[in-house]
Amino acid sequence: MATLTFATATTFQRIQMIEEALEKVLDRGGMFVEGDHLGHYVLVPGGFDCAHEHSLHDIARELEALLP
Numbered sequence: 001m002a003t004l005t006f007a008t009a010t011t012f013q014r015i016q017m018i019e020e021a022l023e024k025v026l027d028r029g030g031m032f033v034e035g036d037h038l039g040h041y042v043l044v045p046g047g048f049d050c051a052h053e054h055s056l057h058d059i060a061r062e063l064e065a066l067l068p
Contacts, residue, residue: 019059023056041053041056
């Protein structure tokens with residue numbers, strides 16, 4: 001069986017690959033990734049004790065759509 005690569009993956013698999021990579025890359029430098037049964041989220045600290053929350057899955061879907 002051939003090794004799965006980003007180029008040969010289905011759209012669903014590509015989104016999963018991007019999501020996993022985003023979790024590793026964004027889980028540093030003041031941002032952190034938290035997960036629950038609904039998904040994983042990037043929390044970006046903001047002023048006045050608030051944080052902005054972004055779904056890793058939504059970000060991955062947008063990135064996958066932008067890639068050739």
